[in-house]
Amino acid sequence: MEIEEERADGRCSVEEAAKRVEGRKGKYGEAAAIAAAAMYLVWENLTVMVPNLWNGQSRRLLLDGLNGYAEPGRIMAIMGPSGSGKSTLLDSLAGRLAQNAVLTGNILLNGKKRRLDYGIVAYVTQEDTMLGTLTVRETISYSANLRLPSSMTKEEVNDIVEGTILEMGLQDCAERIVGNWHLRGISGGERKRLGIALEILTRPSLLFLDEPTSGLDSAAAFFVVQALRSIAHDGRTVISSIHQPSSEVFALFDDLFLLSGGQAVYFGESKMAAQFFAEAGFPCPRQRNPSDHFLRCINSDFDAVNMALMISQRENQKPVDPLSKFSTAEMKARLVEKYRCSEQEAKMKTRMREISEMEGPSMTIKKCGNRAKWWKQLSTLTRRSTVNMSRDLGYYWIRIIVYILLSICVGTIFMHVGTSYVDIFARASCAAFVSGFMTFMSIGGFPSFIEEMKVFHKERLNGHYGIVVYTLSNFLSSFPFLALMSVASATIVFYMVKFETEFSRYVYICLDLLSSIAVVESAMMIIASLVPNFMMGVIIGAGYIGIMMMTSGYFRFVPDLPKVFWRYPISYINYGAWGLQGAYKNDLIGLEVDSKIGGGPKVKGEVILEMLLGYQAHHSKWWDLAAVLVILVTFRLLFILILKLKEKVSPFFQTLYAKQTLRRIGEPSMATRKSKLPQFPSKRHHQPLYSLSSQEGLNSPIN
Ligand SMILES: Nc1ncnc2c1ncn2[C@@H]1O[C@H](COP(=O)(O)OP(=O)(O)OP(=O)(O)O)[C@@H](O)[C@H]1O
DSSP states (O other), X not given: OHHHHHHSSSOOOHHHXXXXXXXXXXXXOHHHHHHHTOOOEEEEEEEEEXXXXXXXXXXXXXXXXXXXXXXXXXXXXEEOSTTSSXXXXXXXXXXXXXXXXXXXXXXXXXXXXXXXXXXXXXXXXXXXXXXXXXXXXXXXXXXXXXXXXXXXXXHHHHHHHHHHHHHTTOGGGTTSBOOOSSSOOSOHHHHHHHHHHHHHTTOOSEEEEESTTTTOOHHHHHHHHHHHHHHHHTTOEEEEEOSXXXXXXXXXXXXXXXXXXXXXXXXXXXXXXXXXXXXXXXXXXXXXXXXXXXXXXXXXXHHHHHHHHHHHSOTTOOOSXXXXXXXXXXXXXHHHHHHHTSHHHHHHHHHHHHHHHOOSGGGSOXXXXXXXXXXXXXXHHHHHHHXXXXXXXXXXXXXXXXXXXXXXXXXXXXXXXXXXXTHHHHHHHHHHIIIIIHHHGGGGGXXXXXXXXXXXXXXXXXTSSOXXXXXXXXHHHHHHHHHHHHHHHHHXXXXXXXXXXXXXXXXXXXXXXXXXXXXXXXXXXXXXXXXXXXXXXXXXXXXXXXXXXXXXXXXXXXXXXXXXXXXXXXXXXXXXXXXXXXXHHHHHTTOEEEEETTEEEXXXXXXXXXXXXXXXXXXXXXXXXXXXXXXXXXXXXXXXXXXXXXXXXHXXXXXXXXXXXXXXXXXXXXXXXXXXXXXXXXXXXGOOSSOOTTSSOSSOOOO
């Protein structure tokens, strides 16, 4: 607040204002820290288009040559009719544009090109993705522990959590669960406020919000925007798209970016917008909310409404709306033209140039995502995930119950299986069922896992924690549940079927089942990281497990598998083949079986293993178990690698795609960009974040 007051007289930089505040206070405290993390964002000639899928030669312009800037200490509203490109503008600025969109133009953060995802900015999206089983307070508290500096005491963290709950007006629902597809939780408005609370917890230097007030009543909307305004006035940069704000809410915004059909209609101080509209010939009627008036002038849907009204009205009825004598297209064209020659545009260009020329320590960029140590994040994430898994019935509990019931079925069907000649087949079938089909059920937890992955993606994009920490925490939190289901199943089967009753064999069955289930879980994680929705994941996962079962050695002995592909490499990278081999060895080695029906001389289990099941007993069952563990570790590493590659490589492919698209359909027409663009000084560090189409990477964050 002090910094903003200091800047109120003139437009000095946040750094200068902080120094003055510091000078008055005699210490370099919080004000200076805020100033050091100040974020100035400039976008120049920003154009986004999507090629037409069905006709490769045409394209659709979503944003058309936009210029603007955002600076610390101010809150900006991006307004426009539905579909005008508000979210696209925010996504472009935050580096989160969809894969099929092509971006050209420059985006500079503190005068430099910079990748804005993964922790540089905080972004509250329209979808609020959260773990439905946690309460509001738990959600905020876990998030605080994940991101606030490890040096903070528990009390300090609690104070921040409680302060944020109060700030977003969530105290009444703090103990209620968030809710998901099967648990009714807090209301949509409360979810929205919770989503904002999670991002403002750490007081990010650059905060984007996509329609934070949608679904809120007017008092809650005012409350939320007031909180955002005070965050901005503490020296942060806040940009928010907003739909139809009330006049009180609109008055809280310092700047306004008005969009229509992807074109800028107005950019400047929000309090000057009414004057701009009046000068363009569209004064705001006395009793009308200014923001409603602005949107009324540029929303082409009103043309259709007016037309319908004219048709339905009788001759003698005059339209009540004074603007109805103009078509929206006329009004928009006049406003766009007026803006291009306006004082506001001239001011904007001057300020853009000033910001681009600014230098000093305040222009260094600091990550806002997380400042907690990795081990604190690991323990917090593990605790959060464990709580979620234990409360979500569908994650593990239902599976554990089904595993137990199924084990009882297996136990009763193969009850007290003997060691006669025919029982060999029963023993083999029982082992194959346990290590094959029982692992198949791991697919059941896929929907819950997908929900958790969505939360991970959101938090990862905002830089809350790293991929390795997430993978480890998932393993640690799921381990007790996997162990419980494996031990319960193995115990029931082992003692009901009465395999050899040595304890070491029992331990082996437990470990074999546990490691096989853990491998399937890891495979499902990999599939979840590659496919966009859970239905596809379930289908691909079922296909994968089916192939693994087929080549595990029960339906066709491993030595009989066709050498090319199925034997090498599939059976070698198949956890089921190693698991089943280990299970057979565990059962048969040391066992003596009748050689024919009704008795006969005994045959050693090793002979049966070799002659009947096609396995050589030249390596121990523990090596088979080790092979399953190696596959498990490999899968977890592969999961990490895929996520890392997706983060690092996808911008490269997006650049390539953008280049090819532009080559095919050409650059967006310059005819629409009559305005003179500000000329940035040709300094080395004033490289664009996204370079112009004709040069290099489009929509490709550099660095
Ligand atoms: N990746 C994309 N591919 C194709 N079209 C897109 C893509 N992203 C956005 N659009 C289109 O661009 C237009 C602007 O979308 P955007 O979501 O930015 O609008 P908006 O102003 O935020 O709308 P609302 O207020 O309804 O959220 C829409 O017509 C949308 O269908």
